[in-house]
Amino acid sequence: MTVIDSTLRLFNELFSDPRLHIEFLRQPEQFLQQRNMPELCPYIPELLDRPVQQSACRLDTAILCLTEQCNLNCIHCSVNASPGGKTHLDPGVLHRCIEELCSLEVRVVKFTGGEPLTYPGIENFLLQALHAGIFVEVETSGTLLTEKFLTTFDGFQDSMRFAVGFDSLNADTYERFRNTPGAFEMVSQGFSLLKNHGFQVKIMTVLSKLNRHEIPDIIDWTLSTFGVHGFHRLLPVLSSFGRGKKSSPESGLDAIGLHDFLHNEYFPLFRSRGKEQKEPQLNIGLPLALVPFDLPIYPVCGCGTQKIGVTPKGNVGLCHLIEGHEFAISGRADEPLGQHWLKGKPFETMRGLERHGMKGICSDCRFFRACAGGCRVHAEAVYGDASYADPTCQSFLEAGLFPEESLMTSISEEFYS
Numbered sequence: 043m044t045v046i047d048s049t050l051r052l053f054n055e056l057f058s059d060p061r062l063h064i065e066f067l068r069q070p071e072q073f074l075q076q077r078n079m080p081e082l083c084p085y086i087p088e089l090l091d092r093p094v095q096q097s098a099c100r101l102d103t104a105i106l107c108l109t110e111q112c113n114l115n116c117i118h119c120s121v122n123a124s125p126g127g128k129t130h131l132d133p134g135v136l137h138r139c140i141e142e143l144c145s146l147e148v149r150v151v152k153f154t155g156g157e158p159l160t161y162p163g164i165e166n167f168l169l170q171a172l173h174a175g176i177f178v179e180v181e182t183s184g185t186l187l188t189e190k191f192l193t194t195f196d197g198f199q200d201s202m203r204f205a206v207g208f209d210s211l212n213a214d215t216y217e218r219f220r221n222t223p224g225a226f227e228m229v230s231q232g233f234s235l236l237k238n239h240g241f242q243v244k245i246m247t248v249l250s251k252l253n254r255h256e257i258p259d260i261i262d263w264t265l266s267t268f269g270v271h272g273f274h275r276l277l278p279v280l281s282s283f284g285r286g287k288k289s290s291p292e293s294g295l296d297a298i299g300l301h302d303f304l305h306n307e308y309f310p311l312f313r314s315r316g317k318e319q320k321e322p323q324l325n326i327g328l329p330l331a332l333v334p335f336d337l338p339i340y341p342v343c344g345c346g347t348q349k350i351g352v353t354p355k356g357n358v359g360l361c362h363l364i365e366g367h368e369f370a371i372s373g374r375a376d377e378p379l380g381q382h383w384l385k386g387k388p389f390e391t392m393r394g395l396e397r398h399g400m401k402g403i404c405s406d407c408r409f410f411r412a413c414a415g416g417c418r419v420h421a422e423a424v425y426g427d428a429s430y431a432d433p434t435c436q437s438f439l440e441a442g443l444f445p446e447e448s449l450m451t452s453i454s455e456e457f458y459s
Contacts, residue, residue, distance in 0.1 A: 048079045057087045057098030060348070060422040061340045063412050064269060068335045070453075087453050090408055094393050101383050103349040104143050106136065107362035108164070110354050112157040114183050115221040116207070117289045118248050120363060121280035123156035129354040135375045136167055139352055142379045144174040152205075154181035154362060156354070165194050172198050179244075184232035185225055186297065192239045203242040205230070205275075210253050211263060218252065226239065237268060237441070244273040250280060250293040254303055258311055266316070276326045279434050282290055282362070282423045297437040303334070312337055329416045329435045329446035330409045342412055346392025350383055358382045360418065367419050369428050392418070397450070402431025403439040408450045
């Protein structure tokens with residue numbers, strides 16, 4: 043087999059499955075040997091920098107942010123949602139978006155907010171997506187779930203998941219996060235309903251100084267309460283936009299604190315729990331470069347290459363957090379989503395990013411081609427520059443904690459020395 047043939051075969055395989063791409067980036071020589079492509083080993087540094095082709099970008103996930111209204115007032119909310127939120131995505135636009143996403147053969151649609159359960163007629167739109175064969179995820183506080191609401195979706199348990207924000211098993215701490223008295227009792231009732239109806243539940247926990255000591259207990263509670271239907275996702279970094287901009291400096295962990303927590307507590311816990319699970323039930327929203335290579339964790343955002351977002355104001359772009367970040371907005375939702383995906387400027391920009399054009403640690407990261415520099419919105423919010431490095435990775439670098447094995451220079455030295 044020629045080098046050209048092997049290269050084509052390799053990238054057809056990699057770009058069809060992000061997990062395979064990450065495995066290649068972690069252990070490229072082993073990956074190539076296992077697939078009988080040893081002739082490519084001398085070209086590994088160049089292969090790691092291979093640009094993503096337009097034809098390889100399949101729209102997999104859409105995030106529909108329905109409303110800025112929420113019955114809670116969480117201290118870390120990235121979109122400033124509150125009971126007084128008045129902006130809602132036009133229902134006609136929402137219906138048309140779901141129709142388009144079906145025709146585009148999107149695999150997953152996430153309904154979020156604000157609190158999506160405050161959106162009038164939400165049941166009808168969820169059913170529209172479910173009947174179209176789309177997997178539906180509802181990102182919710184869980185405090186407004188009712189027996190009547192969940193009964194509507196009985197029979198769709200295999201096609202639907204509820205992603206519930208839950209940051210503490212202690213009522214006082216939980217309500218400090220949620221800034222709403224009585225919220226703990228409400229979410230507890232919601233969990234009981236979800237369990238009784240047998241829905242898949244993903245618990246999303248924001249890590250902070252308030253709850254770092256509780257993370258193992260929250261994970262154990264998740265798995266024991268929901269069994270094989272339960273998943274846990276740790277969000278280790280408070281957002282630097284919305285109300286998170288104020289709460290992050292006060293209660294977020296700095297690079298040293300986060301590094302110590304991850305390596306002394308979370309990663310060992312992940313290793314031990316992983317051995318007990320047939321399918322992965324734990325995940326973490328952490329830049330790929332900061333995850334040890336031996337862990338089956340594949341945290342890739344997918345902005346520009348796998349997903350699209352719509353905001354309550356009807357703007358379309360890289361995700362649902364694009365308001366106030368013009369570089370990430372493609373246009374309006376009354377224009378075809380397929381056109382945004384194929385020709386929208388933010389999507390073309392993300393696909394054309396080059397490692398050497400990035401600022402900070404991203405310019406020397408072996409995972410750049412899969413990670414694309416992490417969250418571009420987060421980078422602009424922190425540094426005022428969307429071409430700057432992911433803030434978490436950059437903070438690790440500045441603290442002397444960025445993993446040496448994640449550097450491209452370590453690859454180059456290995457193959458060119």
